[in-house]
Amino acid sequence: MKISRRTALKGSAGALALGLGGGLGGLNFDFTRAYAQAEKAKRGGNLNFAISAEAPHYDPHASDTYATLHLVAPFYSTLLRYNLAKFPEVEGDLAASWEVAPDQMTYTFKLKPNVKFHDGTAFSSADVKATYDRLRNPPQGVVSNRRATFADIDTIETPDANTVIFKMKAPNSSMIDHFASPWNVIYSAKDLAENPALPRTKINGTGPFTFVEHVKGSHVSGKRNENYFKPDLPYLDTFRGIFTLQAAAMLNALQGGQVLGEFRGVSPAERDRLVAAMGDKLRVEESSWTLNLLVCFNVEKPPFDDVRVRRALLMAIDRWGGSQGLSRISTLRSVGGVVRPGAPLATPEAELVKLPGFSKDIKKSREEARKLLKEAGHENLKFVLWNRNLAMPYTPAGIFLVDQWRQIGVTVEHKQSDTAPYIAALNSGNYEVAIDFSNLFNDDPTLSMTKFLSRDKNPLNMSRANDPEIDKLYELQLRERDIEKRKAHIRALEKRLFEQAYQQPLFWWHRIVLTHKTLMGWQMSPSHNLGAQLEGVWLNT
Structure with a gap:
């Protein structure tokens, strides 16, 4: 049956x-x-x-x-x-x-x-x-x-x-x-x-x-x-998926009826523009999104093999303030850990703020970040941030990070490319720091945490880190059937991941899909x- x-x-x-x-x-x-x-x-x-x-x-x-x-x-x-x-x-x-x-x-x-x-x-x-x-x-x-x-x-x-x-x-x-x-x-x-x-x-x-x-x-x-x-x-008799890599071109095509929808998602500003232009011809649907952008450090590239450098860069990011501004202009919205905010096994905000990179006292965090860079001998750090050239939301995320790191004296070149060379660079390890993504299809913690398994177990770990402790905690939560014990293993894995600062969610997305009625x-x-x-x-x- x-x-x-x-x-x-x-x-x-x-x-x-x-x-x-x-x-x-x-x-x-x-x-x-x-x-x-x-x-x-x-x-x-x-x-x-x-x-x-x-x-x-x-x-x-x-x-x-x-x-x-x-x-x-x-x-x-x-x-x-x-x-x-x-x-x-x-x-x-x-x-x-x-x-x-x-x-x-x-x-x-x-x-x-x-x-x-x-x-x-x-x-x-x-x-x-x-x-x-x-x-x-x-x-x-x-x-x-x-x-x-x-x-x-x-x-x-x-x-x-x-x-x-x-x-x-x-x-x-x-x-x-x-x-x-x-x-x-x-x-x-x-x-x-x-x-x-x-x-x-x-x-x-x-x-x-x-x-x-x-x-x-x-x-x-x-x-x-x-x-x-x-x-x-x-x-349908037939379909045609038309590649519209520029957001303006896609919106114009949608408004003009050359395409009837785009099934990924648009920003709040893009939604408002089309609603004003198309009125009741347009359908708007919204949802929280099982997708986040990550800050990812290549631990094989000095000085990012030094945990102090990685932690300093994460601690300099004002996620809570940034989410307010970015949510008005992009699909980036929620601050969260390795499981989508609001999901049953997600880390509550009261616990999240205790982890490196999530403090709401950004002044204190940035002071600590500067100390860590000084201890590591990299007060005048310069590097290239590798990013995808999708206007939404990769570009605003990259601009945001460059500005955040500038505030602790770090100079960053923001390099964007098409999807194929972007992914090729991540897969080959030909980058220092990157904006990566965790592309999920449900709220299963095992699915979201698979990305953080050691590189020798999972090629999706773009930080290239091998950490037996994370592998052990992943295995423990996977086998555990007691809900409270499983939560404890998930929290321990998240704590280890963020303290070692291999990679970390930047923001979770909000999905807005526009289609003709x-x-x-x-x-x-x-x-x-x-x-x-x-x-x-x-x-x-």
Whole structure:
């Protein structure tokens, strides 16, 4: 029988901590659109929408930027996914049903029959096994950003074409959430056998749309998959995702109707401009966001191998004052630790202010920062801050940090680049200090803390630090089923991370999505990584 997410995790710390109330804090979206879809959905038409960054490649397994998902998600399916109307409840995508053993050591999935890849080959359990083997143990030359996520999988069995059984090395209260991750798209076993790196450059999925073309710097397009395994879906004939890297160009296109939406998010000022210009033709939906920017130090580059230098720079940042100003001009809003503010396992403000970098007495913090730099012999520190050239919110975040560090006598050059070279620099370690991002899709603490595992365990740790103490605390919270004990492990990990100052959240984001009211069926959520398949979108024209 099918076990729901809540039933599967019944009695676990994960379920108690993450219950249904934690996911949609501050959500404001249009319920009438969802009801209209059920009653009046129309087939046909082409959707033009904006994508405000271009992906460095096509492989979500090796990516952590939404640009990859917004480009390729319509072409792929996952084993499970989130039901956005009931977020964070999980539903099947390629899985017809699933069972979780009471000891959480076995996960059995029954797959939907008669599914085909876009090249015409039949989908089976072998494809799921090949995909998850690649995720948990990538071959040489292949990058898996989810390797640590699936380290607890022991074996994957395929007793028949429609059954997959995951046997675990140890219980993991976050596994259902991991199986529902939008990043874990299913690839063809045949393609992976031919070339494990093929998904970086070739698209072949089972999703609602088939790939037509990608013209770099212009657009990506797809057409309805006539063999899609979900009856009557998708509604659209075609779609075109138009790359609009400049915010002004995107807003002009939205106002003029050249695009009907942009599914990442805009700033409050951009929202107000479009509302004034478009009136009741525009739909505005808002939510807190499972996304933050991080200040990240490359601990392999002197003087950032010195914890005193790193801590000094974090202590110089006035987060509480900065959030007030930045929230008026950007998508940056909340001050928080490693879990989204307001989520059940987030650190309360009264505890957060005691940690390095979060004091509300900024004068005292900056005095201490200057002392630390002097002790380290770097009173006149100069360095380059590496940043992404997305106007919202990377540019204002970079400008803010340069100003904060100037106030303790530090000189910073702010260097911004396109997404591909930006990510390449972080991955290669070719930077001193960077604005990184933690791109989450739910409030699961394991998900948010995976980024801080030692670099030798997780390539997403851009600080390049290896810290066995953080690894130990991560493991303890992952296995702990008592909610209060789990909180204690999370707080201890956060304290260690911030005292060592490898990397630290700067601000958490606030999501504002603008769409034309003729665009129906798209669902708002706290994550811009979700809902990118477009299978339920239709045009009310």
